[in-house]
Amino acid sequence: DTGVSQDPRHKITKRGQNVTFRCDPISEHNRLYWYRQTLGQGPEFLTYFQNEAQLEKSRLLSDRFSAERPKGSFSTLEIQRTEQGDSAMYLCASSLAGVNTGELFFGEGSRLTVL
Amino acid sequence: AQSVSQHNHHVILSEAASLELGCNYSYGGTVNLFWYVQYPGQHLQLLLKYFSGDPLVKGIKGFEAEFIKSKFSFNLRKPSVQWSDTAEYFCAVNAQGSGTYKYIFGTGTRLKVLA
Numbered sequence: 001d002t003g004v005s006q007d008p009r010h011k012i013t014k015r016g017q018n019v020t021f022r023c024d025p026i027s028e029h030n031r032l033y034w035y036r037q038t039l040g041q042g043p044e045f046l047t048y049f050q051n052e053a054q055l056e057k058s059r060l061l062s063d064r065f066s067a068e069r070p071k072g073s074f075s076t077l078e079i080q081r082t083e084q085g086d087s088a089m090y091l092c093a094s095s096l097a098g099v100n101t102g103e104l105f106f107g108e109g110s111r112l113t114v115l
Numbered sequence: 116a117q118s119v120s121q122h123n124h125h126v127i128l129s130e131a132a133s134l135e136l137g138c139n140y141s142y143g144g145t146v147n148l149f150w151y152v153q154y155p156g157q158h159l160q161l162l163l164k165y166f167s168g169d170p171l172v173k174g175i176k177g178f179e180a181e182f183i184k185s186k187f188s189f190n191l192r193k194p195s196v197q198w199s200d201t202a203e204y205f206c207a208v209n210a211q212g213s214g215t216y217k218y219i220f221g222t223g224t225r226l227k228v229l230a
Contacts, residue, residue: 031216033217035220040124040222042119042121042207042220042221042222042223043159044220045217045220050216055215056215056216056217091158091159093159097216103161103164104151104159104207106151106158107158
């Protein structure tokens, strides 16, 4: 399978713990995005990378959230000191930058439950 | 700032009925527009996209959408729905030339097609 892969698919944690999600984009894609989706809502933008550079981060995003893409390939999203409000599906997507911004290819998502 | 509105949150149709889902965006400049679909238990997939040219775009599975610039709209249509179209549909916008390559999604429309 050469699509976007995310790991883990499900994570249950206790409030206050740290969690990390990994995303492997489609290999030739240079842009990588993180979104969060809760029930009944559309994907909410968190951050995106072009190659290894983090170009934009949502102003609504708590500083407990951090993302990296160290070599311009896979990315990690870490949430420190989790809160129950962090429970959501975390989606990763990738695209190929071009003259017109390409379509996003999404992974299956990582579902986080904070108890 | 960009935003996307989807006014129909839940739609229930019988098979063979016609479908139109509304999408309005707010951004004064040039935009790329997308419709994504999420079938139960699956990841988000692209239905169709508009970058430029003919404002009537055709996508997969018989879907089409019309970009009306004066109305800031990009409504999704299908002349005759099938039970297999039961899914959640998301409209998304990406602003060209705005210095950002993030995609903003609407809250989604949950479509149920009755057999």
